[in-house]
Amino acid sequence: MSPILTLDNVSVSLPAGADRSHALKDVTLTVSANEILCVVGESGSGKSMTANAVMRLLPGGVAIDGGRILFEDRDLAHVSEAEMRRVRGAGIAMIFQEPMTALNPLRNIGDQIGEMFKVHTELSKAEIAARVLDLLDEVRIPDPKQAARAFPHELSGGQRQRAMIAMALALDPKVLIADEPTTALDVTTQAQILQLIRDLQRRKGTAVLFITHDFGVVAEIADRVAVMQHGKLVEEGPTDAILNQPQHAYTKQLIAAVPPLAAPPARAFSAEPIMTIENVSKTYRNGGFFGRGARVTHAVKEVSLTLPRGGTLGIVGESGSGKSTLARCLVRLIDPDSGKIVLNGRDLACLSREEMRVETRHIQMVFQDPFASLNPRRKAGELVAQGPIVHGTPRAEALARAKELFALVGLDPSSTDRYPHEFSGGQRQRIGLARALALRPDVLVADEPVSALDVSVQAQVLKLLAELRQKLGLSIVFITHDLRVAAQVCDLVAVMKSGEVVEAGPIGKVFGDPQHPYTQALLASIPGRDFGLKREAVAV
Structure with missing residues (x-):
């Protein structure tokens, strides 16, 4: 079967001063009708840049400087922007990772899907409205009429992603690019979205380029797999061959880092x-007038x-299950309405704010997004030392302890003088761990501490947590x-x-x-x- 989309030795250059010269280097890939090609790799591997190059949605200073991107006898790497506007949506459509940022918060869902028809077709207003409802029904959104009137914030994450899929499929594109479309979703919603994409793809014969770092998703949906590292294609082949007989050391490393579902032997505690x-x-209680x-x-x-x-x-x-709310109650970031939280014989739930400030040395929290929880204006060492200083430790002693904690969590002690943005996601999570450990707590509450990390970095952080638990005698509440x-x-x-x-x-x-x-x-x-x-x- 001849390919619908071909990347032929495509290279994408990065601005001067970047950590490497090219985001993509001589990448060759093909996608055929009725096929799902999964492109996998860690952050920085070039997989999302591949999608953006095809769509010609590259950021400023980044440019295609070699190769061809062939679609319907056209080289998209060199057509005009006006020509690309005709291709986007009608020929090649894209589902983005985070629908809340991709959707316009000021326009309802129906208007945003309908805009595809206004721009690319001559359909009447009534015909567009009917087609929008058909699409929302096709992607299995309950009550399409209500969903069409709703604004993005009024829909759940899974419903927003379904609306994005409806928008992408509006004009029956020949190629669908899905950039991490299930990463932020719960396991049941994720399964539904994957099944939906597979069903729609089979029914319409669409070629799908599916970007992901999740090998479980690859096993579920892919016909073929392409593995990328540092902007280069290192291995490609049928799904079964890549998952069960990988040839490249990097592919083997990624697969080995996937946690098996079976629990290890029970540990004594x-x-x-x-x-x-x-x-x-x-x-x-939200909304209402005087409580009514x-x-x-x-x-x-x-x-x-x-x-x-x-x-x-x-x-x-x-x-929405309540797990993160419970975690915040445990450390008193929010106050429970009732009940007891007894730590070392003391009920944290009934302590005053001042009393709880003293008790925080015994229970600390690691947050899901380390970048959002770290003050970007303060150096990493100061962030780690802040807790002990507040609790009376002399500043010089606290900063020296911060260096020790950096070494403990696998960071270079000399990097305490750097700012959070100068670290990778995995390194920032290690800083979050160091900060939580600075007060030598008895209990660590970890709220989704690895959900935003690549599989190999995730494995490193989980191994580190296990080592710290053993070395420091920690007790852990692990939200995931x-x-x-x-x-x-x-x-x-x-x-x-x-x-x-x-x-x-x-x-x-x-x-x-x-x-x-x-x-x-x-x-x-x-x-x-x-x-x-x-x-x-x-x-x-």
Whole structure:
């Protein structure tokens, strides 16, 4: 079958002063009709730059300086911008990673999808409105009429992504580029979106270029796989061959870093509880006038759990399940409405702000997005030393301790004088860990600490957490929606749904023999769930 889209020795140059001369170097790829080609690699590998080069959406200072991008007998690398505008949407369409930033927050969903028809067709207003509803129905959004009237913030993450897919498919493009379209989604929503893309692609015969760093997604959806590293294509082939008989050392390294779903052998830890959570509840009331007609959300409902000394308690569930709200209650970033949080015999829930400030030395938090949680105007060493200084440690001593902590989490102690933006995502997460450890806490609350990281960096951070737990005697509450990660790091797990714990127990028992239908549904939705078993045979 002849390819619809061909990249022939494409190179994309970077501005002077970048960490390398080219974002892409001599990349050759083809995608045919009714085929899904997954392009995988870590951040900086060039996979998203490949998509942007095809669409001619490169940032300033970045340019195609070699090769051809062939589509329908045209070389897109050299056509005019006016010609590219005719190709975008009608010939080649793109689904972006974060629909909330790709969608206009000031226009409703129906208008934004309808604009595709206004620009590229002669359809009447009534015909466009009907076509929009058909598309929303096609991507399985419930109540298309209401969704068309809704603004982006009024839809869930999965619904926003479906709206983006509807927009991309509006003009029946021959090529669909999907740039990490499921990365930010929960496992069940992710499974639905992958199935939707696969179904639509088969029905319409579309060629799909699917960008991802998730090998579970690759196993679920790809016909062929292309592996990129530092802007170069290092390996390409059928999915089964790449996943089970990889040839390149980098591909082997990436696959070896994927956490298997099966839990490791049970680890010994104390039966003595270091923290008990008793009937904790948190309710939010939004909107309404003088309290009337307010929307009530029971974010956490009567949750009771126990964290053993030296153990790791995982809390898993989808967005909106209440797991992050519970985490913030534990460290008193928000106050629970009721219940007890007893740490070392003291109920944190009833402490005053001043008393809690003293207790924070015993319980610290690591956040999901280290860049957002680190002050960009302060040096990394000062950020780590800040806690001890507030608690009375002399500044010089605290800064010296920061250097020790940098070494402990695998960072160069001399880099304490650098600012957060000068570190990679994985390094910033290590800084977040160092800051949390600076007060020598008994309990670490980690809220999605690896969800934004590449698979190999994720593996490094998880290994570091395990080493720190062993070395420092830490007890950890680990919040995640990634069940593969939970299986590898947690001793106990609690599954949350709509603010409640629906199942809890040892990780091997809960994941090996789930009793609640919701837990069963979560486990069944993991992309490439059998892939973890196959990858055990891969030699590194």
